[in-house]
Amino acid sequence: MNSRATKVWPLEQSRRKDLDQFVQACRQRLGAGDRLVTLFGRQEESNRMPGVVVTAIFQDESGELQALHCLTDRDKQYSALTPDFPAAHIFERELWEQTGLTPEGHPWLKPVRFEGKRQGQMAEYPFFSVRGQEIHEVGVGPIHAGVIEPGHFRFMCLGEQVHHLEIQLGYQHRGVEQLLLRRNPMLLAPVIESICGDSAVAYSWGFCAAIEALAGYEVTPECDMRRAIGLELERIAIHAATLSGMATDIAFLQGGGTYGRLRTAIINAVQRVSGNRFGRGWIRLGKSKPFTDTLRVDLIQTLAAFLRDFDEINQLMLSSQSVKARLKGTGVVTRQAADELGLIGVAARASGRAVDARVDLPNQPYQRFPIASTVQETGDCWGRMKQRMEEVDTSVAWLLKVLQEEKPTAAPTKEIGLAANSPLKPDALAISVVEGPRGAVVQAIETSQAGRIVHYKVQDPSLSNWFGVAMALRDNEISDFPICNKSFDLSYCGNDL
Amino acid sequence: MMKSLYVRKSQGTQYIPVLREATPAGFRAKPVIDAQACALDCSACQAVCPSAAIALAPMRIDLGRCVLCGDCEPACPAGKISFSNDFRLASTERDGLTVSAEHPNIDPIQVSGALHRRYGRSMKLRSVSAGGCNGCEMEINAMSNVNFDFGRYGIDMVASPRHADGLLLSGPITRNMVMALQRCWEAIPDPKIVIAVGACAISGGVFAECNEIERRFLDNFKPSLYVPGCPAHPLSIIVGIMDLLGIAD
Numbered sequence: 001m002n003s004r005a006t007k008v009w010p011l012e013q014s015r016r017k018d019l020d021q022f023v024q025a026c027r028q029r030l031g032a033g034d035r036l037v038t039l040f041g042r043q044e045e046s047n048r049m050p051g052v053v054v055t056a057i058f059q060d061e062s063g064e065l066q067a068l069h070c071l072t073d074r075d076k077q078y079s080a081l082t083p084d085f086p087a088a089h090i091f092e093r094e095l096w097e098q099t100g101l102t103p104e105g106h107p108w109l110k111p112v113r114f115e116g117k118r119q120g121q122m123a124e125y126p127f128f129s130v131r132g133q134e135i136h137e138v139g140v141g142p143i144h145a146g147v148i149e150p151g152h153f154r155f156m157c158l159g160e161q162v163h164h165l166e167i168q169l170g171y172q173h174r175g176v177e178q179l180l181l182r183r184n185p186m187l188l189a190p191v192i193e194s195i196c197g198d199s200a201v202a203y204s205w206g207f208c209a210a211i212e213a214l215a216g217y218e219v220t221p222e223c224d225m226r227r228a229i230g231l232e233l234e235r236i237a238i239h240a241a242t243l244s245g246m247a248t249d250i251a252f253l254q255g256g257g258t259y260g261r262l263r264t265a266i267i268n269a270v271q272r273v274s275g276n277r278f279g280r281g282w283i284r285l286g287k288s289k290p291f292t293d294t295l296r297v298d299l300i301q302t303l304a305a306f307l308r309d310f311d312e313i314n315q316l317m318l319s320s321q322s323v324k325a326r327l328k329g330t331g332v333v334t335r336q337a338a339d340e341l342g343l344i345g346v347a348a349r350a351s352g353r354a355v356d357a358r359v360d361l362p363n364q365p366y367q368r369f370p371i372a373s374t375v376q377e378t379g380d381c382w383g384r385m386k387q388r389m390e391e392v393d394t395s396v397a398w399l400l401k402v403l404q405e406e407k408p409t410a411a412p413t414k415e416i417g418l419a420a421n422s423p424l425k426p427d428a429l430a431i432s433v434v435e436g437p438r439g440a441v442v443q444a445i446e447t448s449q450a451g452r453i454v455h456y457k458v459q460d461p462s463l464s465n466w467f468g469v470a471m472a473l474r475d476n477e478i479s480d481f482p483i484c485n486k487s488f489d490l491s492y493c494g495n496d497l
Numbered sequence: 498m499m500k501s502l503y504v505r506k507s508q509g510t511q512y513i514p515v516l517r518e519a520t521p522a523g524f525r526a527k528p529v530i531d532a533q534a535c536a537l538d539c540s541a542c543q544a545v546c547p548s549a550a551i552a553l554a555p556m557r558i559d560l561g562r563c564v565l566c567g568d569c570e571p572a573c574p575a576g577k578i579s580f581s582n583d584f585r586l587a588s589t590e591r592d593g594l595t596v597s598a599e600h601p602n603i604d605p606i607q608v609s610g611a612l613h614r615r616y617g618r619s620m621k622l623r624s625v626s627a628g629g630c631n632g633c634e635m636e637i638n639a640m641s642n643v644n645f646d647f648g649r650y651g652i653d654m655v656a657s658p659r660h661a662d663g664l665l666l667s668g669p670i671t672r673n674m675v676m677a678l679q680r681c682w683e684a685i686p687d688p689k690i691v692i693a694v695g696a697c698a699i700s701g702g703v704f705a706e707c708n709e710i711e712r713r714f715l716d717n718f719k720p721s722l723y724v725p726g727c728p729a730h731p732l733s734i735i736v737g738i739m740d741l742l743g744i745a746d
Contacts, residue, residue, distance in 0.1 A: 145656030147624040175709035190547035190566035197632025260642040275525030
């Protein structure tokens with residue numbers, strides 16, 4: 001069984017192309033209903049062929065990943081995809097910011113994260129302004145009440161009603177993609193785990209899958225299964241944390257306390273396996289933390305106890321009148337908006353859009369043990385809460401089945417893993433997709449003729465989803481912002497890189 | 498109401514009675530370095546370290562840089578590196594964070610009489626994430642949950658810098674956060690302290706070499722407490738603050 005979540009393409013035949021031709025090919029695919037997984041570019045510095053390399057990855061009707069690739073001249077302009085296909089909006093903004101290619105006619109051409117020469121110019125963000133006699137604007141952040149990453153939110157309001165929310169990010173920009181090129185690729189795992197620290201397992205799995213594919217290395221099914229176990233535990237922990245935050249944001253303190261302590265039980269179990277509450281060290285190239293039968297039984301017991309208590313607090317939340325009153329109908333993102341904007345992950349599924357890489361692009365563990373993915377129809381804060389509850393239930397059931405039937409234990413001996421001097425396939429593009437707690441984490445690695453990594457593109461699911469928060473706020477009140485934001489629970493550092 | 502009380506009873510009590518005595522199972526925390534000499538010219542541990550935390554001759558680990566990834570442990574051909582679950586990693590001195598075979602423990606926190614008198618019964622902190630990966634931020638949030646419950650010691654997080662006695666800094670300090678961090682610091686009334694949480698805040702961590710980082714803030718304001726980890730464990734942070742302020746169990 002081949003993983004459908006990881007794919008490698010040879011690049012030699014697809015070099016110089018006309019940019020307009022490339023964009024036209026993208027347009028055709030999007031018009032045919034293919035899903036745009038990512039679109040990105042890089043500066044080609046070599047004297048031989050200086051220019052900009054642009055790559056677009058699509059998922060076609062059959063579910064296969066397809067790549068379009070082109071090398072073009074610098075500072076070119078092209079007709080933007082966004083007006084016809086809004087899902088491309090953030091990718092085209094990023095492409096413009098990172099390469100200087102200009103998507104003409106893009107309605108929203110502003111920096112994504114103020115990187116490169118724009119660093120430190122956060123005060124110069126060109127906000128839209130809404131005019132009118134009773135119109136006022138409220139700006140909050142980057143530093144917010146509570147312990148949370150920084151981001152600036154500007155509300156354009158008529159009285160109490162929010163007409164639009166504009167979100168300015170980039171405060172967390174650390175230069176991740178550049179850093180990844182400076183290091184020995186075989187030793188990147190701990191750095192990858194720090195890109196978005198709450199999704200360390202999803203990121204490290206995607207990184208390892210891409211490098212292993214480039215090295216032609218196949219991990220054992222048991223190793224792959226242990227990785228999936230780490231990923232599902234990470235999902236449960238993050239969803240529990242979000243539910244805790246949502247309960248706290250509507251002052252339902254019992255929910256806040258209980259989900260918080262339920263998360264503790266899961267991450268402490270993760271620590272017993274991997275040495276770290278966030279699963280750092282769980283996954284390394286060619287290997288995955290082995291665990292003994294004692295730990296396997298420990299995980300089963302932890303999950304069983306978790307499920308009982310989780311169910312109890314869920315029932316309390318779902319039956320509480322004040323929870324219903326606060327969450328139902330608040331922060332609605334319609335199915336149509338979710339589709340047009342190309343939302344992914346939990347946020348998409350809560351609006352009825354069934355996208356889940358574990359189902360659409362299953363790798364081995366999810367082929368052998370298929371996982372059920374559910375959706376909600378309401379697209380409101382209530383829907384996003386219920387979606388998380390259901391996803392936790394699904395993950396726990398899946399884990400219990402796998403842990404009981406598969407018994408993917410291993411003696412705590414040193415797995416050898418991928419040799420540090422393994423050559424990578426030259427002139428190739430590898431892509432990996434892992435359905436992390438928030439949605440698909442996409443990592444794309446391009447190698448040179450000498451087999452060196454020349455581009456490492458990281459794409460957190462939050463990049464596509466932040467606009468969903470802006471949509472959710474429309475026609476709501478500023479006072480609904482905290483619960484709307486928490487119901488999405490997107491990553492700032494994953495967006496900012 | 499009855500349902501709520503039932504759930505309360507059924508979920509039980511979750512707090513850790515004495516934080517200083519907690520033993521976080523499996524936690525890869527303090528490195529333990531064996532006294533045997535390294536093989537001549539061996540630098541295997543240094544080669545795999547993602548944050549340049551290891552120095553040689555004699556082999557030592559700077560926990561201000563170390564991200565506790567543990568990758569050096571299997572890399573050492575002599576097997577002289579291991580990790581214990583001792584979470585007491587914090588120190589009042591940056592230089593006190595280095596451990597070696599000769600110096601196996603982090604320098605103990607110097608309890609300050611002045612800090613104890615001023616903040617020993619009430620310490621309000623404003624958190625600023627300046628490039629953090631949400632690891633330290635989630636652990637800072639966890640300090641107030643029902644397990645760790647740091648409020649019982651009079652330590653608390655506050656929303657407004659105006660209400661704060663100090664700054665809890667996480668992240669390596671990105672250029673894009675320099676101005677916001679400075680303004681938040683200025684908004685905290687004197688007297689005030691800085692606590693650096695996690696390898697990123699202490700040294701830049703794995704991002705130390707990035708051009709996108711600008712750490713001059715810490716040249717001007719020396720932290721009163723350094724709490725290593727990646728992320729820092731809630732126990733390391735809370736017990737570190739308790740030790741700094743002389744707060745009893």
